[in-house]
Amino acid sequence: MFAYIEKIKEISNRLLKESTVDLIIGFRKGTVPMMNEPCFAKTPEAVDGLVWDSNCGINLANYLANRKEKIGIVSKGCDSRNIVTHIIENKIKRDQVVIIGVPCKGMIDRHKIEAMFDTEIEAVTEADGRLNIKGDGVDTAIDKKDVLQQNCTICTHRNPVIYDELAADLVEEQTDVDKYEDIRRIEDMTPEEKWEYFEDLLSTCIRCYACRNACPLCYCPTCFVDESQPQWVGKSQNPTDIRTFHFLRAYHCAGRCTDCGACERACPMGIKVRILTKKLEKDCLELFDWESGLTLEKRPPLDTYRPDDPDDFIK
Amino acid sequence: MGIEPGRLHFSWISSAESVKFVDVVKETVEAVKALGPNNNFIKTTAKVA
Numbered sequence: 001m002f003a004y005i006e007k008i009k010e011i012s013n014r015l016l017k018e019s020t021v022d023l024i025i026g027f028r029k030g031t032v033p034m035m036n037e038p039c040f041a042k043t044p045e046a047v048d049g050l051v052w053d054s055n056c057g058i059n060l061a062n063y064l065a066n067r068k069e070k071i072g073i074v075s076k077g078c079d080s081r082n083i084v085t086h087i088i089e090n091k092i093k094r095d096q097v098v099i100i101g102v103p104c105k106g107m108i109d110r111h112k113i114e115a116m117f118d119t120e121i122e123a124v125t126e127a128d129g130r131l132n133i134k135g136d137g138v139d140t141a142i143d144k145k146d147v148l149q150q151n152c153t154i155c156t157h158r159n160p161v162i163y164d165e166l167a168a169d170l171v172e173e174q175t176d177v178d179k180y181e182d183i184r185r186i187e188d189m190t191p192e193e194k195w196e197y198f199e200d201l202l203s204t205c206i207r208c209y210a211c212r213n214a215c216p217l218c219y220c221p222t223c224f225v226d227e228s229q230p231q232w233v234g235k236s237q238n239p240t241d242i243r244t245f246h247f248l249r250a251y252h253c254a255g256r257c258t259d260c261g262a263c264e265r266a267c268p269m270g271i272k273v274r275i276l277t278k279k280l281e282k283d284c285l286e287l288f289d290w291e292s293g294l295t296l297e298k299r300p301p302l303d304t305y306r307p308d309d310p311d312d313f314i315k
Numbered sequence: 316m317g318i319e320p321g322r323l324h325f326s327w328i329s330s331a332e333s334v335k336f337v338d339v340v341k342e343t344v345e346a347v348k349a350l351g352p353n354n355n356f357i358k359t360t361a362k363v364a
Contacts, residue, residue: 191317191318191319191320192317193317194316194317195316195317195355196317197317198316198317234358238358238359240356240357240358241358243316247316313325314325314326314327315324315325315326315339
């Protein structure tokens, strides 16, 4: 981890000193444990605050949309796929970004760690795949692989798909992972069971929109839930309104979502919102052989028409 | 999301295909009637004013 940080700092320093970029977007330590926050460094001095560890789950591509300056951005596998998506969707130009690729070994899920202890966690340090957890009356070590974010455990694109600089050697990609076990289980349910499942899944939602704000794909100037003329969705805590918000948001991400997990990470209630986007990701893979954000050469399935597009649902 | 397969219907009908339109609508109405009413989306909270 330390080598990663030094290399990120060195690259960032160089890019800023040579004026290749106007700012670097990276991570700095957050004010609470396990919550690193985005850092916008505009001077070589500010680069000193940059960090890299297993708490960098936020998707930094979120801060790129519509920016005009030249930007160096620290980017793990999923961030890089979202940068590709941004370039395809004309949210940023390729020559505007210098991508500092960071091969990623998975981010830790603070919800999981918080659930393991009754007390507030004051510090989490890591070394060699082990996490040291400290809190009031707690001083224990756990394996990092047991508390990874669920999307990281099934990730098959840990290395950045595009990059200009690299902060470390590429890591081995995971093969042999069953990405869609949970989705298949829901697909096999009867309509009534599905209704109950989603009712339960979304029952704790407080409509804070943290999932939307953390999502790099959600860059609409006015989100459909904020629109008041016309008002597409009720703003209440009503289950129908909550459901409409979550399902529509997921559909807006169809063929674009990279399963970076930023939404789920941001959720204060621990709702597994990725269940919705993952189903669409699975459909895109099965129907259009499409994984989002892997290449600048191909247009996404939802903005192209092919005569052999599946149309079995039209009777 | 828990909507029965027969409740939703997609068709491609040209404006010249009136007979097909009638057939499809009849079929759809029958299919939905057979499933009965779907009350899932009715909002139960009281309206203000």
